[in-house]
Amino acid sequence: MxxxxxxxxxxxxxxxxxxxxxxxxxxxxxxxxxxxxxxxxxxxxxxxxxxxxxxxxxxxxxxxxxxxxxxxxxxxxxxxxxxxxxxxxxxxxxxxxxxxxxxxxxxxxxxxxxxxxTGHPDRDSYTGLVRWNVPCAEVSWQGRTLAVIDGVFDDAGIRTYTGTVGEETFFEVLKQGECLEKAVNALLAPVATGAVEFASDEAVERVRAATTILHVLRRLMLDYPHLPDGGAMTPSFFMDVFRQFAVHWRPGDLPPSGAMDTEALTRDLLLGINYTGYPDALRRLFPALLRHERQDLRERMGQPSTTQSMLKGIGVTPTDLASMPLSRQRALVAAHPELVTWFDLLQANGRSAAAHLGLSKKMLFNPQRRRELADVGGNRPVANDTGTTGMTEHYLAALTAARKSHALLPLHLVVGQVLRPSCEDRLDEVTVTVNGRPGRRP
Missing domain, CATH: 1.20.1050 (Glutathione S-transferase Yfyf (Class Pi); Chain A, domain 2)
Structure with missing residues (x-):
């Protein structure tokens, strides 16, 4: 025995x-x-x-x-x-x-x-597969640590279903992305709470750093399919092998998904997202989240976004911006130059969302559409025409459009005429490591 x-x-x-x-x-x-x-x-x-x-x-x-x-x-x-x-x-x-x-x-x-x-769900989760599984990730800005996400194992290994490098790198890229998002949120949090005033030099530098980190996040997603030596999963492996492990354990439960990355969800709430029903969509994810994540999201959903608070502080609304003539927009930006910095942040957020949509199309939606046209889709436990939480391509595209159509977008003509250094030229000031070594790059 x-x-x-x-x-x-x-x-x-x-x-x-x-x-x-x-x-x-x-x-x-x-x-x-x-x-x-x-x-x-x-x-x-x-x-x-x-x-x-x-x-x-x-x-x-x-x-x-x-x-x-x-x-x-x-x-x-x-x-x-x-x-x-x-x-x-x-x-x-x-x-x-x-x-x-x-x-x-x-x-x-x-x-x-x-x-x-921790309030862990009674099935596998994004938390377990990514956050706890992958070794410690760390993001630094100009040598200063901004965010750390530990793993729970003592070694440098990443546990996977089939032992392939592609699975390891995918889990690693997800954790790097989450740590970058955590760094962005950490930079913006003091501004969101009012501890740092919107127009202050400190706020402007925080926002520029957050903007640069979002550009690094975008590059992470754009670069993933091009990792050398078979480092990235092929679309067919992603669809037919990897995703097929994200099955239901009980009817109606929520399989693991990148949609459970609560740092990304928090960023939406911090910056604002013009999508009807977004809080309800977040609540539907709650059974798959940890206890403190649910509580943090509830609190954030009850607060205005930083963009709303900033506009309220200078006495305008998004509707005002949309109807304001260019002359008044120029005067507003001249009086509140911090608007340019925040505009760049929101633009970078929209571009990172577009990169995520592009990666989803490349790895899932486009090859599945080709299979359907060729009538070779086949029946799999996990359908390949939606995300594992039921997110369709149309819904993901709508969320991306909402992130790109931000509250400061009406200022694009005026802001486009303002000369300022590009945050994309500062990417080397951001360091992302996993277990003490640089994250994988092409």
Whole structure:
């Protein structure tokens, strides 16, 4: 009879298995050389039966185990649904039992999430796959650290489904992007709260730094498909292999998605986004977020954007700007030159959104459209005509248009005549590292 191990030993046991066995098993099942049920059977025999009660596991080992069981659970669910359909996704876990009490996998996963005291959802998440999985990311501006997002493992590894470099780099790029967004939000937060006055020199420098970082974020997305030596996933691998692990575990739940990057959502609320129903769309993501993320977004949704506050402070509204003759616009910008800096920030935000849309089209929407025209779409557990949270290309394009159509856009003719240094010439002042080394670039 197998005896359970301690919480730390359990995380180490599961980690070795996830790194050494899971990718090889997934690859063998996908090419048809191993039966799909072999993964659940081996995982149960070699790892799950030896795990202790969730109540005996401390917070950090529990976080590590959540990452590892997220990858394994998604693999079990994916292989089951490819054989049996997607109507009853939870049935994939019927034979999978964990620990000395032979608890069901889904129940054990939920109890394990409770041990982290983070409000982690009772299935795999963006948090586990990206934030906790990838080593520490850090963003610096002119040598000063602006944002850090730690991982939960002690080594430099990135755990994946199939052990490919493309999966590793994709997770890494997502975490770099989130850390860049966190840096932008950290720069803008004192201005948003009123601790730093909009027209002050400090605010202007903060906004210029944030603008430069958004240009770096845009370049990160534009560069990803061109990583050397097969560093990026191909669209076909992204659609047919990687995305197919983002299956439902229970009917109606929310699979992991970049849409759960709350730093990006916070930036929308900080800068303002003219999209009807946007707060409701955010609330629909709440079941997939951590407790503090839900609370932070609720608080931010109840506050005006920094753009609204700035315009209110100078006595104009977006409607006023749209109807204002050029002569008055010139006088306004001359009296409030900080408007030029904020205009550049909002433009950079729109351009980064457009780069994300372009990457989504390149990796997903365009190749899927070609498949549909050729009638070779096929049935997959995860549909390739929408995002994993159901986000359509039309919806993503509408969000991008809303980010580009910002409140200061009516000033574009006047602002375009103002000479100022370009923030795009300062990209080398931003450093992005993962585990202490520069992020991957072409």
């Amino acid at each position: 197998l005896r359970s191990v301690s919480g730390s030993d359990a995380a180490q046991l599961a980690d070795r298995w996830t790194v050494d066995e899971l990718p090889a098993l997934n690859r063998a099942i996908l090419r048809g050389s191993t039966p799909p049920g072999a993964l659940a059977q081996r995982l149960s025999e070699e790892v799950l039966r030896q795990l202790p009660l969730a109540a005996e596991i401390a917070a950090v080992p529990a976080m590590r185990l959540l990452v590892l069981l997220s990858l394994a659970g998604a693999s079990i669910a994916r292989h089951y649904q490819e054989r049996h359909g997607t109507d009853e996704p939870e049935r994939a876990f019927d034979p999978v039992r964990v620990g000395p009490d032979a608890l069901g996998f889904l129940d054990y996963f939920g109890e394990l999430g409770g041990r982290t005291d």
